[in-house]
Amino acid sequence: MTVISQFRLDALPSLTSTSVNLRGRDRECRTLDALITGVTSGSQVLVLRGEAGVGKSALLDYAAAQANGFKILRVIGVESDMELAFAGLQQLCAPLLDHLDDLPEPQKAALNVAFGRGIGEVPDRFLVGLAVLSLLAAAAAVQPLLCVIDDAQWLDQVSVQTLGFVARRLLVEPVAVVFAVRDRPDVLAGLPELPVEGLSDADARDLLDGVMLAGIDSRVRDRIVAETRGIPLAILEVPRNVSATELAGGFWISGKRSSTAAIEEDFVRRIRALPPETQRLLVVASADPTGDAALFLRTAAALSIAVDALGPAEAAGIIEFGPRMHFCHPLMRSAAYRAADLTDRRVVHRALADATDPQADPDRRAWHCANAALGPDDSVAAELEASAGRAASRGGVAAAAAFLERATTLTADPELRGTRAIAAARAKREAAAPEAARDLLAVAELAPLSDLQRAQVARLQAQLQFMGSRAGDAGAPQTGEAAALLLMAARGLDGLDDELARETYLEALTAAMYAGRLGEPGLLGEVAQAGRDAIARIAAPQRPIDLLLSGMTTRILDGPGAGSTHLSAALESWNTNAQNETGPVQNWPFPIAQESAAHELWDDAVLQQIATDMVRRARDGGALAMLPAALVYRAGVHVYTGEFSKAAALLEEADAITAATGHTPMKYHSLTLAAWRGIPAEAVELIEAAAADGLAKGEGRLIGVSAFTSAVLYNGLSRYEEALKAAQRCCEYEDLGFHGWCLYELIEAAVHVGDRESAEAALPRLEQRPGTSGTEWGLGVVAAARALLASDDDAERLFVEALELLEAARIGPHATRARLAYGEWLRRMNRRTDARTQLGKAYADFTEMGAQAFAERARRELAVTGEKVRKQPDASGTELTTQEAQIARLAAEGHTNSEIGAQLFVSAHTVEWHLRKVFVKLGITSRRQLRHAALPGW
Incomplete structure (x- = not known):
């Protein structure tokens, strides 16, 4: 299915001409000038933020007028139609699709599925973002690009999230991206921003004088300037909305402050003064944000209205008729829709639904049918449910949730309404809209639900509570309370859906683990016992989730060392799946339990395999949503092995991705x-x-x-x-x-x-604990601890044993700490020569790791033995950055620029730019030489 976008490429608000200097906008124009000229040295991003009517659209027009030689891509969000997944993104990218074949196959496939151009697995939305990044880079190699996104707050959610990600990952491409937004979306927070405010009193007076055909009393003029707060749109509308009598008396909106609502109300009055048929055609145009003139004409014919009836609206400067219909200001669109009564709107939506091709655009047709419905309508609800399925298949979770929510409202059958409400609530939870999910669950609870459905509702409610507690939402319960709710939900599922019950027991267990010492006493044990009882009701656990639940509950209830067999089997099963799967990448469903299980086993090989496979699967599959967690986990393994620079690089990458995706960085391994x-x-x-x-x-x-x-x-x-x-x-x-x-x-x-x-x-x-693990890591840690407490006769044997075990396990920091403790003991035994050997090696190893405090501790011990320690040289200033080191390593391994870009979620052009700097810093001239170059930290 091809999605027809609801946004207009040619909507250029005409209230302020870009051929004339904008009054009072010198600062803003200088900023935009610098942005356009700055593209020659790298990508530029700017968010214009200000209230409606303040002049953001005029500034976007100014930027477009200055972008000589640029290819200009423009999209405008429309409030009434912001629920179709990827629609805004598709409109922006439509002129660039001839570069689609330049993209790596996974990115190309993801973009085709997202845009409804192909069929395939549900794409990760950030893989779609990487595809858009690559598409922009490919097009910009031919001609610089200016992407203008107006009214970004009305774009569909997944489009604005993706564009926010792309804006953060652009670097050296000749691309400028300018957003205009009111007070949201928050996903754009953190990008370079320029507040746009009302004009100064002097500039506002000049603008008002310029639009008045006749003179105006200075006191009335000053009153109007004060009332409009310098908002250009409000000033420009004065001649159209204020009578000569009102101007003479100075009573215009006396005592009120200009606002978006006031401006829109003025537009409503102007529209209601037009002929009835003209008004109805304006409703058609406002209700169809595609701006498709052919659809407009078909709908007008269905309503038996001649298109000439639009003439008075064009003459009044409200709308322009062309290949695409566009209102002269976004507020005029909402005013045209508001000016009609509910009956007229329904008639228009019905006509639009009938005129919309059900094969080419079934989703928008379903949305029009929903707006035309007089009340519950099961056939329309079924269409919306089908649209939700299509949206979900394209990766539009938020869109799917919106369709299901509307389907719930229009469902007449009480039982079916309850089922759809639960599905909608689940989709809202996945789309990170917890309040809407709670409202839908309240609707579901009023329906005649089955016992299983009531248990599902209880589970969703508990999951929402846990989400809120972990996010630190105001009013959310403490983590322990959420764990208790999940436990109650799991018990409610017993005997109704036993597999789902066991998954919920594991969710409750992980919540109780997070609650830890702040949970109710005995909470973890209570959850573990309930989980064990659930496992006991099956013959033998087979699923990785069941093995993990069995192993963790046994470890908690029976003590250290217990449950290891099932923990090992669970992790091995996940590892095998990760190595063999070729479909969509799935994250670990219970990361705290899985990671804790690996740590409780004290098995460095398991940790390495899990970490490697998680990152590989995320990178190969382009699953940016799961990549930060995989990178953080992998970083933790690098810390255990003493590779701090690698850990720092991965944590830095994870933080950059979470910032680009609007998520909260994870703390544990950073600490x-x-x-x-x-x-x-x-x-x-x-x-x-x-x-x-x-x-x-x-x-x-x-x-x-x-x-x-x-x-x-x-x-x-x-x-x-x-x-x-x-x-x-x-x-x-x-x-x-x-x-x-x-x-x-x-x-x-x-x-x-x-x-x-x-x-x-x-x-x-x-x-x-580690002493019962049987692993070199676990046994080595115990030997090191025993050595610290051993008699002088036994200490040396234990230190040597600890070193041999820990070095065999490749657990660098623990091995080096054992060596440091050994050297300290040798010094106390007055064996200075032997102490210098151990302490010197410990100092060198800690220094190489970047463990500054432990290195200094070793240096001080060395000094006591009389050893002079040469101070480490300062950095030369030509060291590779973390991203340069990553790119250099991947290039040395033989990856192409496109492959490296796909792994690091940057464009191939950015990779090439970094490699040029790497070559200069390393004093080499080719990729082949990278294989033999010393890459710091790698």
Whole structure:
């Protein structure tokens, strides 16, 4: 199906001519001039933000007039038709589709599906964004582009999200993107912005004098300037809307402030003064935002109105008739629609539905039918439901939710209405519209639901509560309360849909894990027991989700080491699926449980495989929605292996993507990296902010991580008293996944402050955890801890054992800490030569990792032995940036620019630009030389 877009390419508001200098807009015009000329050195983005009528459209016209030699792409959002997925994006890209074959096949396929030009798997919306980025770059290689997006707040949600992403990923392409927006969408927040405000009093007076045919009393003029607040549209409308008597008396909108509503009301009065047939044709034009003149003519004929009847509206400067219909200002469109009564609107929508091709544009036809309905209409509701399915297949979750919501309203059959309300609520939740989802669930609860449907409603309500608690929404319950609601929902599903019940038990378990120490006492155990009971009702768990639920509940209820068999099987199953799947990329459904399971196994090979496969699948499939979580998890593995620069690069990329996609950056591994790097000025602020956030949301796990990372930081800084207190705070509650790590921090800190009792009490708890894993990592950590507490006769043997095990496991930071502790012990034994060997190696390894605090601790120990340590040289200023290093590594591996761009979600042109800088910094001239070049951090 080809989607016919609802936006106009040629809608150029004509109230202010761009051939004349704009009064009072010198600053804005200079900014736009600089934007246009700046395209020669790289992409330019600007958001014009201001209220309706303030002159944003005129400024867009000015920018277009200055863009000599540019290809201009223009789209205008329309409020009445903002629910068709990718419609605005398709309109913007329509003139560029001859470059479609230049795109990599996954991007081309995603764009075709999104635009209804092809059939395929539901595309990741950010893969569509990457495709648009590539399309713009391909077109800009021929001719510079200016993309003008007016009334962006009325674009369909997925289009504006995608354009916001594209605007953030443009870099060196000769492309300028200018948005005009009122007070939203928030997805554009953070882009370069220029507020557009009313004119100054002097400029407003000049503009008013310029549009008045006759003179005007200075006091009346000043009153009008004050009332209009310098809004150009309000001033320009004065001659049309204010009588000579009102001007003479100065009573025009006396005592009122000009507003969008007031301006629109003036337009309504002007339209209602036109002949009835003219008014009805204006309703047709306003209700059909495609601006399709052929559709307009067919609809006018169906209404038995001659097209000549539009003449008075054209003469009044309200609308222009051409190949595409367009109103002279967006507010005139809404005024034309408002000027009609409900009956007239329904008649017009019915005529538009009849005139719309059901094969070419069934979705817009369904929407017109819905607006024409006099009341519940099951046939129209069925059409809307079908439209929802088509929208979902294109990746338009928000559009699907809107169609289902309207279908619910028009459904007469009570049972079917309840079913559709549940489906609509689920879609609204997936589209991140929780309030609308709650409203639909309230509608569903009024219907005669089955027991299963009532259980589904309870689950959705609990999921919404959990979403709100994790996001820190005002009025949302604490995380522990949300976990209790999920537990109740899971119990309600028992015996009705047992597979869904077990998934909900796992959701409740993960929520309880997030709640941690701030949840009700015994909450985690209660959830785990309920989950275990659910598992016991099946012969043997087969699904990865069931294996994970079985393993996690067993670990929680039976203690350290328990449940390992099913945990290993669950992770192996997910890994196998990740390696074998070729369809749409799916994220881990329960990341905290899956990651904690891997950590509880102390198996570095499992961690490496999971992290590698997650990132590979996300990059290969272009799944930008899941890529940040995969990158963050992979970054965490790099921290464990001591590859801090790689971890930092991935975290930086993840943050850039979450900013571009409007999501909240994930904190956990950022805290771990900051602690290991050991720069107090950076780490302490980050850790304290995370702890405060956890307390506000009732997310005890975040408080636990904050305490653990504080212990790592202070042990590195040799501030052992603070490290011990932080570790003790962390270990007051067993947060699965990192509790065992913090026990080691506690033991080391306690040994250094002479609190042997605390260290010895913690050792058996450590032995029960990594000590029962049977892995080199787990056994090595236990050996290192035992060495700290061992007698002088046993310590050396244990230190050597720890080093051998940890180095075999490739857990660099823990191995190097064991070496540091060994060197410290050797120095205390007065074995200076041996101590220098171990401490020197520890210092070099920590320095190479970027673990500054631990490196300084090793340096001080070396100094005590009499060893002189050469200070590390300062950076030369020619080091590769994180993105340059990523691109250089991928190029060295033989990837093309297009392939690298697809992996990093940038254009091939941007890759080429970065590679040129890489060559200069490394002193090379070809990609072949990259294979032998030293790439820092990689």
